[in-house]
Amino acid sequence: MKTINITKVLIFMSAMTLYQTGCTQKADHKMEYNKLTSFEEYVILNKGTERPYSGEFVNHKADGTYTCKRCDAPLYKSNDKFDSNCGWPSFDDEIDGAVKRVPDADGRRTEIVCANCGGHLGHVFEGEGFTPKSTRHCVNSVSLNFVPQDKTAKTETAKAIFAGGCFWGVEYFMEKQPGVKSVVSGYTGGKTKDPTYEEVCSGTSGHIEAVEIEYDPAKTTYEELAKLFFEIHDPTQVNRQGPDIGEQYRSEVFYLNEEQKAIAEKLIAQLESKGYKIATKVTEATTFYPAENYHQDYYERKGSLPYCHGYTKRF
Numbered sequence: 001m002k003t004i005n006i007t008k009v010l011i012f013m014s015a016m017t018l019y020q021t022g023c024t025q026k027a028d029h030k031m032e033y034n035k036l037t038s039f040e041e042y043v044i045l046n047k048g049t050e051r052p053y054s055g056e057f058v059n060h061k062a063d064g065t066y067t068c069k070r071c072d073a074p075l076y077k078s079n080d081k082f083d084s085n086c087g088w089p090s091f092d093d094e095i096d097g098a099v100k101r102v103p104d105a106d107g108r109r110t111e112i113v114c115a116n117c118g119g120h121l122g123h124v125f126e127g128e129g130f131t132p133k134s135t136r137h138c139v140n141s142v143s144l145n146f147v148p149q150d151k152t153a154k155t156e157t158a159k160a161i162f163a164g165g166c167f168w169g170v171e172y173f174m175e176k177q178p179g180v181k182s183v184v185s186g187y188t189g190g191k192t193k194d195p196t197y198e199e200v201c202s203g204t205s206g207h208i209e210a211v212e213i214e215y216d217p218a219k220t221t222y223e224e225l226a227k228l229f230f231e232i233h234d235p236t237q238v239n240r241q242g243p244d245i246g247e248q249y250r251s252e253v254f255y256l257n258e259e260q261k262a263i264a265e266k267l268i269a270q271l272e273s274k275g276y277k278i279a280t281k282v283t284e285a286t287t288f289y290p291a292e293n294y295h296q297d298y299y300e301r302k303g304s305l306p307y308c309h310g311y312t313k314r315f
């Protein structure tokens with residue numbers, strides 16, 4: 001009898017603790033959250049869905065950051081927004097750590113919620129191929145607020161453009177570099193507008209295969225990326241890279257500012273002082289044209305490894 005009583009007391013005490021903790025947390029958080037209208041509550045708290053094409057951000061194109069309607073946490077950047085024609089704002093990426101994925105109650109879809117407050121945002125879909133990242137966050141406008149660019153702290157990203165033979169291989173290695181946010185395979189350096197792969201291969205467009213890298217300067221530098229560029233392809237080969245032969249496979253750095261130019265020239269001088277006969281050209285960047293979707297993330301999608309690129313330490 002005594003044992004049972006003690007157990008009962010313990011259970012009661014733990015229940016009280018849980019109840020109290022739960023209550024306190026709820027009360028604390030509630031203080032911080034923005035007041036919602038009943039429709040906002042319907043979507044954000046009760047996981048409702050606004051009607052397609054009805055939200056204020058469906059065709060919204062301004063530069064800035066989309067934040068959580070309930071707790072103001074930054075969720076998405078306008079750079080990652082794209083037109084999906086699905087009737088809701090669509091993003092192919094989220095701000096790191098801002099969005100949590102949970103299995104939807106329907107057992108099929110993946111629900112997305114604000115990682116900070118748990119507010120319902122919408123659903124995420126993979127593999128549809130709308131953009132190179134092939135990810136679509138389908139978000140209710142009503143779950144979001146928008147903060148224009150000039151009012152947000154300057155979001156620092158920088159770009160770099162390198163050509164080192166078949167872009168599949170350069171993209172593959174660059175994407176694995178810490179601090180790199182995205183790598184797009186494409187064409188640049190030529191004269192024609194919107195070149196196709198066939199035109200570039202035929203050599204008539206003057207464009208060459210290249211990658212455009214977007215990176216976070218707080219986590220990596222142009223010099224680190226440029227060094228890696230010289231180490232994942234063979235910069236001594238002239239108008240070819242391994243089995244890929246032709247001017248469109250030449251080694252070239254397309255600089256976007258004088259600092260990048262100076263770094264590229266410095267690294268080439270370092271390699272030449274080590275005895276390498278460097279073929280890499282250093283050229284001012286012109287328009288970069290993203291390649292057709294089937295060229296993006298080629299090795300990732302194939303699950304195979306580059307045939308003409310590999311890492312060789314040269315610095």
Ligand SMILES: [Zn+2]
Nearest residue numbers: 068071114117
């Ligand atoms: Zn939130």
